[in-house]
Each structure stands twice: as structure tokens, then as C-alpha cells.
Amino acid sequence: MTIDPETLRQIEELSHDDRPLLVLDVDDVLLDFIRPFPRYLQQEGYRLEFSNFRLHGNIFHVETGSAAERERVSDLLAAFFDAQAAWQTLTEGAADAIETISRDAEVVLLTAMPHRHRDIRRRHLDELGLCYPLLTTEMAKGPAILRLRGETERPVAFVDDMPHNLLSAQEFVPDAHLFHLMADNSLRKFLPPPPEGIVTVEDWRDASGRIAAALGI
Template identity: 60%
Template sequence: MSDDPETARQIAELAASDLPLLVLDVDDVILEFIRPFPRYLQSRGYELRFDSFALNGNVFDRATGERAPKEVVHQLVDDFFVVQDEWQEPAEDAAETIANIARAAEVVLLTAMPHRHWATRRKLLDRFELDYPLLTTERAKGPAIKALRGNHPRPVAFIDDMPYNLVSARETVHDAHLFHLMADTSMRALMPPLPDGITMLDQWRDAEPEISRALGL
């Protein structure tokens, strides 16, 4: 069971499946984030400087030049999710690639965001015909992926842009196939080396063979 009760409730509503399981992060994996978020910040009087692989510490008040405190960054991200449907679009080739895989696999979207934004994100994804089950979680992703797999020993692949989410999956579902993919790779040079056992994917158009092989498709 997921250690987030609301995530567990969402998982319980899904129909049981024994198909190979592909779990996908949303922000900067299937929906662009790093491209639109700086433009959103500018509309709010802030700017994002790519000094390190993080949001906290890299958002600056344009009027004063001072770093935005952590709580301000948190609020800006939350405010962005309120209006995400005005800013975010699918990553290039994501929809087509996922649709091909979904012909023979169960695809579930697992996004780390406050549960209260579920409906807005659902509406946005449906607009782009990304109508796969959507789960929100406010805690570690690994337990949610374990619960999604259930008791069937089916292959599992998980794609995320944040290494710590992939590590969480590895610690919880030991045989999961883990992939790092970013819709926008401009920050990848700032990222620490990936932990062992995680495969880097450069773009969606080249990802399908790797994912299909991992899932035995």
C-alpha cells in the first residue's frame, strides 16, 4: 500500500491488471515544465537562474535581485499548478510513443503534486488525449509503484526526471526498470551522476525500444 492515504485510495479505484506496467512522471517527462515555468515566473516578477539542479535557491526576485525564500518558491510552484492548463504542453513525441506502448502495457501517470490539483491536471491531460489513469502523491513514489504492481510478478518500468524518485522506486520495487528522461535537457549538465541501475533516455522518439525491451513487449 502507498504510504500516502489519498494515493492509496486512487490506486484502489483502478481495475486490476496483469499487463506489463509502465509508470510515468508528468512534469518535465510527458508535460513540459522547465520551458514554461521560467516564463510563468517572469509574469510574477521572478526569474529562474540555472545555477544548480534545483528550484530552491535559484529563483530570484527581479525587482530586488534577492533569492526567493524556500516558502515563496513553494508557493509559486503551487500557484503555477493552479494555472498549469494555461502554460503546459506535451513533450515532443511523448504522446505518440506512450500510445504505442499502451497497446500492450498498462500505463499509469504518477505525479508528485498536491492532491487538490488533480482535477486541473486531469483536464489538461485529457485535452491532449493523454487519458491514462492519473495518480497524485505527496509522498515517496516507490510505495505507490509497489502498490500499483500488486501481487502479480509483472515487469515494471518507471520514468522520472528526478533521480530521488527513481531511487525510491528502486528501494521499493527491486526489479523495476528505471529510466531518467527530461522533456527539456537544459538542466541535465547541472545534475549529479545518476545512481547505478538507472538508464538515461535522451528523448521520447528514441525511448520506445528501450522501454518495450524492459517490459518484454
């Protein structure tokens, strides 16, 4: 699988760093998503009812009760991300944990979202004090993490709430330390147990020490 060309361009803009590497997802890892998104939907006349770990098929029009079509869900997500600064707040404990780790490791944020939202997200993260490099990707994350690591064998840790992103990292960087963190742990009931090699963490208090140990810092 190849790397997203725009993501590659963004990576090439980064300064070289040979310290241990921590790659972080953004939604429901650094910024709350699944808590504010239902409130946003209510404002738009929709409701979110989880029957599985997906958005498509679980968003319903309040008045008609009909499920929102895929295109409408995509439009709602796009509008939410346009307005993210009004809705998305920091995940509890994230800022302090990452600030501590960043003293001895390179920290890069890798978010799966359309590239057109990058500037809006960059501004919001800066306003929250998360001034770490931000990459967007519209393809699998594994190739991007491999490229970020570079030619060295430096330790790599990756934190994400989506199992398929962690599996992508595992495929392309087999020795990466992988952590499954979800801002809302109640959603774990919709997921199977994580595959071997992926560590479940309950929150940032649980994650920070484990990540530091994995990176050897």
C-alpha cells in the first residue's frame, strides 16, 4: 500500500529528528469527538444511536426516524470539522502527558481526515497549546508512520482509537509499540478484543508511563 502523496509532502516538510518517535491520532485521543458530536447532530436535527462501532447507519433524522444516507453523514462530519473549535475540547490528561513525553521524544500528530480541514485543525490545536507537527491523511496510516520513522531504528509508539489504524501500523512497522486509547471507553463493547501486540489503555494517566517506557525515555 502506498503513502498518501499529500501526507508524504507534509512529512517532507518536517525537520529531521532522530529521537524516539510518538505518533498520535487526534479525534478521541487528543480531542474529544464522540461526546460533542451527538450534541452537534442534535442541533442539525439528527441523533446518534450506536448499535456498532460505526457512524454510517447509526445517525437518524429526529423527525422522520430515517437513517441518514452515507453522503449526508459525510456532509455532517465535514461541517462538524469546519466548526470543530466550537465543539472539540482536550481529552482529559492529554496535554500534560504529551508535554512531558515531548521533552525526550519527537511527537507528531497524524489525523485521518480530508486534507482541506488541516488548516482549521492546525489553528484549533495551536489555540489549545498542542503545537506539535500535524499531518493529515486520506489513506492508511501505516505507510506514513514508516516514512516518519526514517532510516533509523529509533523506537516508535503509536496511539489511536481505531483498531484498523493500529493494524496498519503493525503491518508496516512491526516493532512499533501500539496503544489503543478511547476517550469514551463505553464504546469498547462494540469492538472485539485487540489483536496481539496492541495494548489497551484506559486513559492518559494509564498511557503516559507505558508510552515513556516503550520509547525508553
